[in-house]
Amino acid sequence: MILTRTLTILVLFSGAAASAQDDVIAITGGKIVTLAGEPIENGTIIIRNGRIAEVGANVAVPAGAEVIDASGLEVYPGMMDAVSRLGLTEISSTAATVDTTELGDYNPQLTAATAVHPSSEHIPVARANGITHAVTAPGGSGGFGVGGPYGIHGQASLINLAGWTVEEMAVKMSVGMVLHWPTIQTSTFDFSTFSRVEKKFSEVKEQYEDRVAELEDWMDAARRYAGESEKETDLKLEALAKVVEGELPMMIMADDARDIKRAVQFAEEQGIKMILLSGRDAWKEKALLAEKNIPVILGPTLRLPRTEDEAYDKPLTAASELQAAGVRVIFASFSSANSRLLPYEVGNAVARGLPWEEGLKGITLYPAELFGVSDELGSIEEGKRANLIITDGDPLEIRTEIKHLLIDGVPTSLDNRHLELYEKYRARQ
Amino acid sequence: MNVKRFVWTAGLVASVRVIAGGGAAVAQTMVIRGGTILTVTNGTMVNGDILVEDGKIVEIGTNLSVPEGALVIDARGQFVMPGIIDAHSHIAAESINEGSVAVSSMTGIEDVLDPTDINIYRELAGGVTTSNILHGSANPIGGKNAVIKHRWGSDAEGLLFKGALPGIKFALGENPKRSRGGRRGVPRRYPATRMGVIDVIREAFTKARAYRKEWQDYEAQKAHGQADLVPPRRDFELEPLVEIMEGKRLVHAHCYRADEILQLLRVAEEFDFRIATLQHVLEGYKVAKEIAEHGAGASTFSDWWAYKMEAYDAIPYNAALMTEKGVLVSLNSDSAEEARHLNQEAAKTLKWGGLSEEQALALITINPAKQLRIDDRVGSIEVGKDADFAIFDTHPLSVYAVPQKTIVDGKVYFDREEDAERQKALVEERAELLEKLKPATEEKQ
Structure with a gap:
């Protein structure tokens, strides 16, 4: 052995x-x-x-x-974790080991791969359960939580989960721009005093509108920047220009139905490609998402309902509900330590009505298509990278073991x- | 506006009751027909029947005759397992941590049980029937626990698992160390190191031993007929600790690192008692030999790791390796979400550590029952035990297993089909309520 x-x-x-x-x-x-x-x-x-x-x-x-x-x-x-924090966080409660979220609200110039720690212990742990490549994305806490503060957090990178350096690991340095959509929250929890802080609705609503307006300003600036032939280099606008020119999708994290609708409206007005991240209320807006052809990278299915009166199994049935409505559903861990649990997140959705093959494609082919690498990854076809897993059974089933794993054809x-x-x-x- | 909001909220709360079927369950004679019965302690019976009377299992067999008027639950093609037991939970309580003092043994969860917490129902929908509701981990010696059954719809007292041995929470490592320290406006509190944590526990038992002696002396003098005796003043902080030393109260100790686990076992031995369960015990696999020798149970997570420094050496093989080394092991949730799929967490030990199906199921049934000293009542499907069952559509160790019905004391508290109907009703009711709100909203604008 x-x-x-x-x-x-x-x-x-x-x-x-x-x-x-x-x-x-x-x-x-x-x-x-x-x-x-x-x-x-x-x-x-x-x-x-x-x-x-x-x-x-x-x-x-x-x-x-x-x-x-x-x-x-x-x-x-091989399985693909479509939004992870792999390489960006080691021990989530120890700030010195966490590189997920920068200071400041607008950091489109940042790229996740520049902070990926190739010898992170999380990488081989995820790999051992069949994850061969992953998008590692800025934003988020690095811990159990899916979300994180509002803002443009930077560009997500697609990496192979093997390699001595990030240069060897990187499949594509930049696959999307991460934006955590603002939300209207009147009640927040302040960890420094361990108490609840209540704000007036009018106050937070105003802040929300200000933030949306700021985002619109950034997009306008990026569009002007892209149109100028002679200009001083501005790294932030240079990065955002890729979004307005359609080179990069905007990966927008939003959970409330209200925010999802607003984000969709924003993407449409700006004429940019949108991917919805997390999307806890996405099922409420399934018709809109299907109509506008906006794919969803769902947060973990193993979550509690959002409200006391929401069905106990809504987070588990949402995937099949969205899929049946014609929305492209992709799964992700939004985590580093739990990346290895990705197949079980899907398995639970399959148990509640999502067709098995749709589930499997949601962690292989669909994310590859979404991030523009389906000529390289996502299925077993001639010419593609040999990122493969060999198992003793259904990869979505818990007891199944990974027997061999190849990344770029290397056992x-x-x-x-x-x-x-x-x-x-x-x-x- | 306020009135409207009240109406709206009241409507929702009423709906929640409707949706979760509170108080609807009725005990009656019941036959669970034709399922694959996973008894846990006595193998698997295919196409078996279970006869339930007065909330207890009275017969297990094939082709049992159905008493007149009995409720028949068709479990053909389904899997019946004992109700799942969660050895570490924080649901159904108004508060969890009394962290202002290092020793809060005078407090108890029983005083703050909240029978309206929706998580009681959500966990029923994951097959959970019994939970050990523990105080938090803010201090080395925390408050007293409450073992409950998920009798959704009953009052706080009705939740209690009557006859369960009382317990108390201890906590080691990072949580008691950092508690109340360093936050704005909150005074720092001893201890701030693992040295201090173990000292707090040793100091407390030193005091408790002296307190016990006071009472023993008093009782001895009283027995000798001495007159004009003044009894010692009762001390609610020390009384539970005396109960621990006398074997009347179980210690459930939150811990992570191997070194702190060992320190606690030795302090307990110094005062001549045993730790009932080590909770979390993520490095338990490193000192499994010592844990087994001491006789402590271990209740751990399936695969959580790296969320803090003391969880960096956590491995998903922990439960299996401790089992292999002779420790009585259970898997717990510590989370209202994780509790809903403890069967899947148990399944992970099949691949990570190679446990058998029966061993894996024991981690969430008979083993936690033994750890909580309630295994004469629950934890397996045996004649004479409480009629607590979780019924799945396929083998519960599969990721595809969906809970269909959950039964406590012979009453159906969760039924997937009924829930789906209630959900539908709720959607309609919500639409009606929204309709009623509409004109008012327009007026306001």
């Missing part, structure tokens, strides 16, 4: 970067769930230069190929801090 793992680690270290990997790998004998057509029983995948070269039922294994025997096992695209270690501690203390007499 230990010996096998050591060998796997050596393989990882000798070939962490895809460019250095020119061995041919063949995965044989397994059931291949490609998510691009019917599953292939007893199929073969040939991997060359880190990419899928061939996939099918009758594919010959080239001489000299390293063979991974997947007999009795199932092969799936990657499933070892992690937790397994190491387990083995160390299990051996204690």
Whole structure:
């Protein structure tokens, strides 16, 4: 057991970067769930230069190929956590280890990847449960909470969960601009005094309108900036220009139905691409979201209802309700420590009516499409990066084990801090 | 405006009662028909029947005859397991922490139980039937607990699990250390280190021992017929600690790190008592041998980690590894949300540590029952035990298992289909209320 793992680690270290990997790998004998057509029983995948070269039922294994025997096992695209804090936070209550949220309300110039800690213990932990790549996004607390303060927090990055440096990990440095939409909250909790603070509705409403107006001003400024041929470089506007020019989607976090509607209106007026994040009330606005073709990256399904009278299982049924209404549903952990639980968030939605394949696509193909990398990732097709998992069953089921995992075609270690501690203390007499 | 808001709120509160079916449950003779029965202590029975009378299990078998007038619950194709027991919960209470003092053993959850907390119902909808409601972790010695059954619709007293041995909360590590310190306008409070935490506990038991001696001396003198005796003044802080030393009150101790766990076990041994349960106990796997030798139970999370420094060595193998090393282990929620899927949390031990299905289910049924000393009443499906069940549409260790019905003392407190109907009614009622509000809103504008 230990010996096998050591060998796997050596393989990882000798070939962490895809460019250095020119061995041919063949995965044989397994059931291949490609998510691009019917599953292939007893199929073969040939991997060359880190990419899928061939996939099918009758594919010959080239001489000299390293063979991974997947007999009795199932092969799936690696899972993608569409909004995580991976690499940005280590111990959420210890500020020195948290790099999720900057000071100031408007920081479009920031990029998550510039703060990703490649040796974070959270990365191998997530990987061991089948997460091969993830969007790591600024904003949020780094802890259990999904949300975070209002503001433009910067650009989210898509990273592979393997690599010596963030340069090796990065699939795409910038996939979207994160905006936490303002909200009208009359009652807040002040942790410094541990007491509730009540504000007048008129006061918070005014602040809300001010913030929306400020956002509109920023977009106007970015549009003017983009239109100027000679200009002094302004890093903030340079970044926002990518949003107004349609190069980057605006990833807008909003939960209240009121805020979701307003954000949709904002995106439409500004003519920008919008992705809704978290969306606790998204089900209330499913018709609007479907009509405007706005996808939702849902916050964890395992949450409490928002109000006392909301159905006890609303957070669990919301995904299927949205999907049935024609809204594209994607799942994410919005976390670092809980990224590994992503498949179970989906499994719970499937248990309440979401079609299984839709659920699986919601953590593979759909986020890849959403972030413009579906030519690279998200399904098992020729030419795509070989980010794959080999399991002993349904990847959404809790007891299923990940047997092998490949990132950019490299068999990657499933070892992690937790397994190491387990083995160390299990051996204690 | 105020009046309108009142009406609106009143309407909603009334709806919540309707929606959650408060007080509707009636005890009656019941047969749960044809389910796969996961007894936990006595294997699995396929296509089994359970006969319930007066809230107790009276017979388990196949093709039982249905007494006249009995309610028949069709569980064919479904899975019946014992009601889930959550060994660490903070629901159904108006307040949780009396953190202004380092020792708050004079306080108790029983005084602040809130039977209207919707989480009682939400957790029923996750199969939970019994919860250990604990004081918070703000101080080394916290307040007294209350073990409740999820009898939604009853009053505070009706929630209590009568006959459960009383307990108390202790807390070690970061929480009692940081409590009340460093926040604006709040005075700092001893202790601020792990040295101080264990000192507070040792000081308290030293006082309690002296207090017990005062009473013992008094009782001895009284027994000798001495006249004009003045009894010692009762001390509500020390009384519960004396009960602990006499084995009449269980200690549920919040802890994380292996070193602090060991310190607490040794202090308890110094005063000749045992810790009933170590709560959270995320590094329990490091000192499982010592925990087993001391005889403490361990109640942990399935896989939470890294939310604070003392949780950085938390591993999802903890429950399985402690089980393997001979510790009596349960899984708890500490959260109204997590409590709703403890069955899924138990399932994680199948992959992380390789427990058997029966061992995994025991973590949320018979094991917490043993830890709370209520295993003669609940925690397994056996004749004579309370009729507390969670019924799922498929095996409860599957991510796809959806709770269908939850039964406490032979009464159905949660029924998924009925809930769906009530939800529909609520949507209609809300629409009506909104309609009534409309003209008023327009007038205002």
